[in-house]
Amino acid sequence: MxxxxxxxxxxxxxxxxxxxxxxxxxxxxxxxxxxxxxxxxxxxxxxxxxxxxxxxxxxxxxxxxxxxxxxxxxxxxxxxxxDSGDNHHHIVCTVCGRLEDIPCFEQATPCMHPPKGTGFDIKIAEVLFRGVCADCQTP
Amino acid sequence: MxxxxxxxxxxxxxxxxxxxxxxxxxxxxxxxxxxxxxxxxxxxxxxxxxxxxxxxxxxxxxxxxxxxxxxxxxxxxxxxxxDSGDNHHHIVCTVCGRLEDIPCFEQATPCMHPPKGTGFDIKIAEVLFRGVCADCQTP
DNA sequence: TCAGTTTTCTGGAATCATTCAAGATTACGG
DNA sequence: CCGTAATCTTGAATGATTCCAGAAAACTGA
CATH class of the missing domain: 1.10.10.10 (Winged helix-like DNA-binding domain superfamily/Winged helix DNA-binding domain)
Incomplete structure (x- = not known):
């Protein structure tokens, strides 16, 4: 920038x-x-x-x-x-804390289309995956 | 309970x-x-x-x-x-802070299937919607 | 360019949720 | 009913963040 x-x-x-x-x-x-x-x-x-x-x-x-x-x-x-407006999500390693971006694939993000009828006017959806990164998986 | x-x-x-x-x-x-x-x-x-x-x-x-x-x-x-294991998500009102549950629609817990190839072994996905609830929308 | 106004930054203290530490209690298997 | 390890109490500490009041700097219009 x-x-x-x-x-x-x-x-x-x-x-x-x-x-x-x-x-x-x-x-x-x-x-x-x-x-x-x-x-x-x-x-x-x-x-x-x-x-x-x-x-x-x-x-x-x-x-x-x-x-x-x-x-x-x-x-x-x-x-x-x-905030680039690209609506990407995050994935965190529960072992080392590493945080990486995950692009927002159209198909893989059904959660971006929340159910109607909640009465809420939804602005954004934050998706956070938690798991173990490649480096932390090896014993 | x-x-x-x-x-x-x-x-x-x-x-x-x-x-x-x-x-x-x-x-x-x-x-x-x-x-x-x-x-x-x-x-x-x-x-x-x-x-x-x-x-x-x-x-x-x-x-x-x-x-x-x-x-x-x-x-x-x-x-x-x-923790009922039902994998539901949450929606928060950015005005009053109200928090409500949203069932994990689409049945198959779509959010649990992140893109492959990240090297991460994904355990869980947390989805949080932010928006304005019905009560806070009226002027 | 310069003064006025308003925003922003400084320095120090305070807050709030949460955790650490050490000792007293208590649940539960034997 | 006893012994032991898990759990609770008390009191202080931590760490990220915010509040406060005043000083400094950035934009506005002349």
Whole structure:
């Protein structure tokens, strides 16, 4: 993701363009699925000191602006990735914690077509597979 | 869920039958999707004082025994329900937080069949729909 | 370009769910 | 009914995240 695109994305969302924000988006674009503290570490490596609070503010702002997408995998931390609108899903290794993307195949995602009549106006479906990755399967 | 069934479930899992455990299972059976603190409150209402730690121990023990199922909805708390093995999914209202069950339609648990070739040995699939419930849709 | 306004960032403390640790109790097989 | 291991209690700790108040910086319009 180029700097120009990042700037446009922020402006388009009505957000001010600041170094911490641009850098955060860049980090998430390069390394998806990082947690907040890892993102903070990487942003600081590039910018110098940035407060933890700023990172959380930024992640929350970008997430509600639709620029980032939050993935809750372990129930206590959030992982972030670009919200590219491709509606992909995730698969987590229950042994090592590795997280990978799974593209959203049309056919393989009947769960994206929830039953009618629930009264809910469904916005998104999050699908999370849990299993053991190749590396962790060998004894 | 009757007391007798609860006792059998505990024994079958190799767990000792204690009042806090039996009561916890009863509470979760009657009121699915409660969080730990709400379960603690309800258990205390019925038994008198029970430590918070006991509740967490119990919830963890019952979950890993396959008696309860943990549902992570908001990324920071867990909700609990009986693990009836029916592989149902959940739908959450993004406005009021209401959580409801959705049966795994399509019968054949389609979500359990992720794409091959990932190298992962898939164990389970969690599907979470997010949307706005009927009550929250009206202006 | 510059001042005003509003958003964003800093620094420090607080919160909340959950877990750790050590000792007291209790269930259950023998 | 006893002994032992599992379970519960009490109290403190952890870790991710948020609240707060003030300082700094980014956009707006002149």
């Amino acid at each position: 180029e700097s120009k695109q990042i700037t446009e994305a922020l402006r388009g969302a009505g957000l001010r363009v600041t170094a911490p924000r641009v850098t955060t988006i860049g980090v998430v674009a390069e390394q998806p699925h990082l947690q907040a503290d890892a993102i903070a570490a990487e942003v600081r490596k590039r910018l110098g000191s940035v407060s933890t609070q700023a990172i959380y503010d930024i992640l929350n702002a970008l997430t509600s602006a639709g620029i980032l997408r939050r993935a809750a995998v372990d129930g206590r931390t959030s992982r972030f990735e670009l | 009757e007391s007798k069934q609860i006792t059998e479930a505990l024994r079958g899992a190799g767990l000792r039958v204690t009042a806090p455990r039996v009561t916890t299972i009863g509470v979760v059976a009657e009121q699915p999707h409660l969080q730990a603190d709400a379960i603690a409150a309800e258990v205390r209402k019925r038994l008198g004082s029970v430590s918070t730690q006991a509740i967490y121990d119990i919830l963890n023990a019952l979950t890993s025994a396959g008696i309860l199922r943990r549902a992570a909805v908001d990324g920071r708390t867990s909700r609990f329900e009986l």
